[in-house]
Amino acid sequence: MQHLRRRSVQDGLFVLAAGIALLIYSLYEMTHARVKASWIMSPYLFPSVLGGLGTLLGMILLTGALRKAREDAPAPVRMRDLLVILGLSVLYNLALAPLGFIAATLLYLLVACALFGVRRPQVLLPVSILTPLALYLIFKIGLGVRLP
């Protein structure tokens, strides 16, 4: 039960910390601004209000979490698949400039689909080859959209 309640406490602490951090940062910027302005016109007036509200919400969340008897367990995460899509998406973004849109997308789709369990070449190859070509034709040629 303690373990289950921990997530809510963590959420409350996070919101509280974020609120306090924004409040302190905004107040510091208001008082140490290079271009002096009245506090009313300071660009950091509204962020400091947000920081204050965030702090208040953090306290409310934390109080609620400490009072709560239990909470639902989170759904299990397929960590391997999540890391695969995250890692591949970053690599794909990095590969776009040197390889160009079509080659990078082809490689990305080939690897991503294969790692997600698409095994049959008669599905894997057409998807990986035809999708970038179709997207290029639709977006670049058809709609005049600049591709990365």
Add this chain to the structure above:
Amino acid sequence: MQTISGILPLMLSPRFILFVLLGSVSGLFVGAIPGLSVSMATALLVSITYTWSTGDALATIMGVYVVGVFSGALSAILVNIPGAPSSVVTTLDGYPMAKRGDAYKALSYATVYSFVGSVFGLVVMAVLARPITNIAIRFQPMDYFLLALFGLSTVGGLTSSNYAKGLFAALIGIFFSLIGLDPIMGNPRLTFGIQELKAGISTVPALVGLFGFSEVLSTVASGLRDGEVSGISQQHIPLRTLLRELPRSLWYCTIGTFVGALPGAGGPVASFLAYGQAKRLVRNPSRPFGEGAYEGIVASESANNACIGGALIPMLTMAIPGDAVTAIILSVFYVHGLKPGPTFMKMDIVHFYEILAAGLWGCIFLLLLGLLIAPRISRVINIPKRILMPVVVVLCVIGAYACNRRPFDVVLMFFFGILGYLMRRRGFPTAPVTLGLVLGSMMDSNFRRSISLASTSPTPLVTLFGRPATIILLVLTLMTLLSNIPAVQRLLRRRGN
């Protein structure tokens, strides 16, 4: 009369109709395929259509919006997975009907009453937009600030079971909207020394990340399982039978339009409220509710589609979006240099007609596509997610990059995608982030303007809150905030008992 003569040339323009059709067909597939959403599609369309003429862009986006909201019902009925959050209620009776072999009947009811709901909402928008504009034109900076605050306080409660989490999500959106050069003083703000952030957080990559990439991450993390599609056998349903629910549907449409017009509320809330009403109003349903009563589909689909017109009213007249999709449509306006708000109906009336005409054509296409094409696309709905998700990532990258052609925007898209995923995982809703992102900058400047005006007045409090509209908005906001405090809720329940 003026409105009819305004939309007539557009209703007869083949080019205009073609763009609405393009959007409608896209909306049919996007809304129907679980894992793709109308918000995601409109966010992507902002970047694709920014080089187009405003009319073509609005025609396409309205087509996607109107048909996309309806087509969420297809997968809700056939696969038991709602294609859009507003179709969740449709699954309750739609899927049991499909399992019983009445998928075609369920689809027919969903189509006809989505059409009724969409037309109702758009007609209300056409009638009410001008009077609301006349009220909005008298609004002062504090009124705008409070209106936006009211919207955010509403959405915080409607999108999450934990009100504080909903409000914090809205604060996150406002925080990101404040990054960049301060609009009043011109100083860099919250940029933390990062040069690229001086231009601010572009809405499009943020929205594509929040709705597109985070959806991919959530789907992948929960396992790439595909639903089982029910078969469809064509049945003849007499029009008289179909239209028997029309009087009740008009009541659900009224609920939907009203809920849609509340800033922050939207289709999911409207369909739940209408479903509750249906349970109360229909004494002898065809089947018990939740076990395949077509009356449940009528309620849900009438209400969630009526939201479209309702959500567009505050967006056009006050630049306050009614839901996530209208928040994205608002960014289309800004990308095209338009200024929605009280002057919109005078300065840009043509674009109002374009939205209305495109919406009405969207309704016609909804009816045609829903009755003729939808029953035949059940195979497409079931594209394996292991293929679909990597393709969606590619679309997100294109969408994030296309608008400003900045590689940094792709990085931002990934950041917001991960943020959206983590928020969902921890029970923080993402819809308030969108509204905060769109409204934050406006709230900041109006807040500071009103404080500045009040500081020079001998009676600052009267200057700030002394007008009837301000008092009404302040009371509404405070009531919303108070009614979401658990202790107040318990007290009200005890009083009620």
